[in-house]
Amino acid sequence: xxxxxxxxxxxxxxxxxxxxxxxxxxxxxxxxxxxxxxxxxxxxxxxxxxxxxxxxxxxxxxxxxxxxxxxxxxxxxxxxxxxxxxxxxxxxxxxxxxxxxxxxxxxxxxxxxxxxxxxxxxxxxxxxxxxxxxxxxxxxxxxxxxxxxxxxxxxxxxxxxxxxxxxxxxxxxxxxxxxxxxxxxxxxxxxxxxxxxxxxxxxxxxxxxxxxxxxxxxxxxxxxxxxxxxxxxxxxxxxxxxxxxxxxxxxxxxxxxxxxxxxxxxxxxxxxxxxxxxxxxxxxxxxxxxxxxxxxxxxxxxxxxxxxxxxxxxxxxxxxxxxxxxxxxxxxxxxxxxxxxxxxxxxxxxxxxxxxxxxxxxxxxxxxxxxxxxxxxxxxxxxxxxxxxxxxxxxxxxxxxxxxxxxxxxxxxxxxxxxxxxxxxxxxxxxxxxxxxxxxxxxxxxxxxxxxxxxxxxxxxxxxxxxxxxxxxxxxxxxxxxxxxxxxxxxxxxxxxxxxxxxxxxxxxxxxxxxxxxxxxxxxxxxxxxxxxxxxxxxxxxxxxxxxxxxxxxxxxxxxxxxxxxxxxxxxxxxxxxxxxxxxxxxxxxxxxxxxxxxxxxxxxxxxxxxxxxxxxxxxxxxxxxxxxxxxxxxxxxxxxxxxxxxxxxxxxxxxxxxxxxxxxxxxxxxxxxxxxxxxxxxxxxxxxxxxxxxxxxxxx
Amino acid sequence: xxxxxxxxxxxxxxxxxxxxxxxxxxxxxxxxxxxxxxxxxxxxxxxxxxxxxxxxxxxxxxxxxxxxxxxxxxxxxxxxxxxxxxxxxxxxxxxxxxxxx
Numbered sequence: 001x002x003x004x005x006x007x008x009x010x011x012x013x014x015x016x017x018x019x020x021x022x023x024x025x026x027x028x029x030x031x032x033x034x035x036x037x038x039x040x041x042x043x044x045x046x047x048x049x050x051x052x053x054x055x056x057x058x059x060x061x062x063x064x065x066x067x068x069x070x071x072x073x074x075x076x077x078x079x080x081x082x083x084x085x086x087x088x089x090x091x092x093x094x095x096x097x098x099x100x101x102x103x104x105x106x107x108x109x110x111x112x113x114x115x116x117x118x119x120x121x122x123x124x125x126x127x128x129x130x131x132x133x134x135x136x137x138x139x140x141x142x143x144x145x146x147x148x149x150x151x152x153x154x155x156x157x158x159x160x161x162x163x164x165x166x167x168x169x170x171x172x173x174x175x176x177x178x179x180x181x182x183x184x185x186x187x188x189x190x191x192x193x194x195x196x197x198x199x200x201x202x203x204x205x206x207x208x209x210x211x212x213x214x215x216x217x218x219x220x221x222x223x224x225x226x227x228x229x230x231x232x233x234x235x236x237x238x239x240x241x242x243x244x245x246x247x248x249x250x251x252x253x254x255x256x257x258x259x260x261x262x263x264x265x266x267x268x269x270x271x272x273x274x275x276x277x278x279x280x281x282x283x284x285x286x287x288x289x290x291x292x293x294x295x296x297x298x299x300x301x302x303x304x305x306x307x308x309x310x311x312x313x314x315x316x317x318x319x320x321x322x323x324x325x326x327x328x329x330x331x332x333x334x335x336x337x338x339x340x341x342x343x344x345x346x347x348x349x350x351x352x353x354x355x356x357x358x359x360x361x362x363x364x365x366x367x368x369x370x371x372x373x374x375x376x377x378x379x380x381x382x383x384x385x386x387x388x389x390x391x392x393x394x395x396x397x398x399x400x401x402x403x404x405x406x407x408x409x410x411x412x413x414x415x416x417x418x419x420x421x422x423x424x425x426x427x428x429x430x431x432x433x434x435x436x437x438x439x440x441x442x443x444x445x446x447x448x449x450x451x452x453x454x455x456x457x458x459x460x461x462x463x464x465x466x467x468x469x470x471x472x473x474x475x476x477x478x479x480x481x482x483x484x485x486x487x488x489x490x491x492x493x494x495x496x497x498x499x500x501x502x503x504x505x506x507x508x509x510x511x512x513x514x515x516x517x518x519x520x521x522x523x524x525x526x527x528x529x530x531x532x533x534x535x536x537x538x539x540x541x542x543x544x545x546x547x548x549x550x551x552x553x554x555x556x557x558x559x560x561x562x563x564x565x566x567x568x569x570x571x572x573x574x575x576x577x578x579x580x581x582x583x584x585x586x587x588x589x590x591x592x593x594x595x596x597x598x599x600x601x602x603x604x605x606x607x608x609x610x611x612x613x614x615x616x617x618x619x620x621x622x623x624x625x626x627x628x629x630x631x632x633x634x635x636x637x638x639x640x641x642x643x644x645x646x647x648x649x650x651x652x653x654x655x656x657x658x659x660x661x662x663x664x665x666x667x668x669x670x671x672x673x674x675x676x677x678x679x680x681x682x683x684x685x686x687x688x689x690x691x692x693x694x695x696x697x698x699x700x701x
Numbered sequence: 702x703x704x705x706x707x708x709x710x711x712x713x714x715x716x717x718x719x720x721x722x723x724x725x726x727x728x729x730x731x732x733x734x735x736x737x738x739x740x741x742x743x744x745x746x747x748x749x750x751x752x753x754x755x756x757x758x759x760x761x762x763x764x765x766x767x768x769x770x771x772x773x774x775x776x777x778x779x780x781x782x783x784x785x786x787x788x789x790x791x792x793x794x795x796x797x798x799x800x801x802x
Contacts (some may be wrong), residue, residue: 678797678798679795679798680731680794680795680797681722681723681724681794681795684722684723685723688719688723
């Protein structure tokens, strides 16, 4: 963090040529296969999936397995030598802008390849068990592969155009997947909501890309950074607006306030979709965009002044959306609000210039949130309900799910030494550093809300954990542990959730920082030489306090047992019915606000959706029916009359000629057939007579 | 031996053949009569070839073609007659009037 603007630019100009990394050789040359293989496979499944072994699952998992292996190999090579390269082919030319399709292979994209590959592969394996018996099994895997493939197109993009293509592919695949159970109107509405909300933000993204291209003269990220170093004045003038519009696009995909409304509703899709959407694809796209353009947002001459807005949006999201998770009864919605909250941490981290900390949280979050969602899916699969009122005491029935969920929870709330502890701590430390060094009010705001957010996270996760796994079982279906095809991915993700945090321990290891800062453009950020003991001393007790409070309010000791004596004929042995309930709390003012999600959904419904669907839609329909349709109607009427005239000519004049010809031929035939009575001898005699006649004529003349 | 004798032989054979074609009702015999007519033509071809002393022997070559053609015609003709006989248990051409109007 450098306080004044000019020295930073000079510093970057001096250091620009000093980034040393290999080009990855053949390995990077064929990295274009990473997005192409899943995309091709998605269509292959669509056409041939039903005839393939495992009905498409095998093909989908093979594609993701390929990405995972390629990602791991690239990661290993990147950690040894570093890879920074990009290649592209021209696909078109619009004015001065060349439209390119290509692949950028550097630390950041390799990290995303790795994440999408590994987490995606495990989720796909799990989906084999979860989706079994689904009527649209093959279709599900086709769109699921498209989802992962779209994300890979997005993260491999060396320019804004390809990024937008991937962005929209992810959007359309998410629409298909959220609405997978389209028999219920509710799910269709959720899919529409996700798509529409994203489209509003996407409009800003498109405008941002246009402003960026118009001012920088290129869509290519590397060239944009080159122009930045060159001190392009147009870019500096419009940088703020380009940055703001692109950030609004990122807010939509990454579900930042006030675009967060779609993500909890997106839980309508099958659980593996939620897991992948929240872990590696879709919601990480916005954070990825901020990370890809990080140098642009870093420099005060360009979009640096936006950082205050980014931090405030992130901080608001991480705290207020976390609060909503407390009142949810649907276990997937608890996790969904938790994701929104954690995305707030990542976005805020980008705002305070904590590039590797934000990405580190994205990385660890993918593992533990993928794990938590798959665990929730396993529970839902067992009890046939999304609601925690039908759960409880599952610890005894589903030990593997319980222990892995516990590890996921520990990682999410940030308990030492699980993954979330290290990544969240790094974000808070960066915010604190920024707050003290640069005395930024926004950073202080974020520090306060981050620590409060840690408390909230611990509080609602303990509530979910207790209501689901502790106490007495309240459901009606006999629960059972899931099959091994579902538990093995859980165990593997639990390993990730437990240990990925060790990649970046301040002062000890900085593997992850090295990984994601291997880029063509130097990333300036503060490097921590040691863990910030003061912050750990504050945050860890706060987390423990949150866990304790959650246990105190919702622990099994709070169970309410109702015993009712049922009517029976045998008076000596009355039938006792016991029902168990968990307490519900209601705080005046606060609870209604939280239950109604701050009335934001209602506001959008009444201010935007209803008027659009009501008067505006009606007016549009009227204009369409009466004004726009009038033109084609008139044309159609004219055409019809011309056609009628043509028909008259056709039936009378043109057909007459043919009828006359046909009639003449028929009459001739009727006459000629009188000559042919069917006697072979007569025919022969006649033809011989004809020959004699011809010869006679020949001789005479 | 003059050319006239051969022409007369050819004409006689042709007439006999034609008479056979026109009077016989059995399809096999009609085919046999056609063969006689073709043989008459061959007699004429060879006779004129020798008479004109053609260096290329065009008439004799042509007679060979006619023989080959006659063989093919007889093959196909007898096959047709056989099929008709199988279907109708008769080879009488007077009864073959299905195509008549």
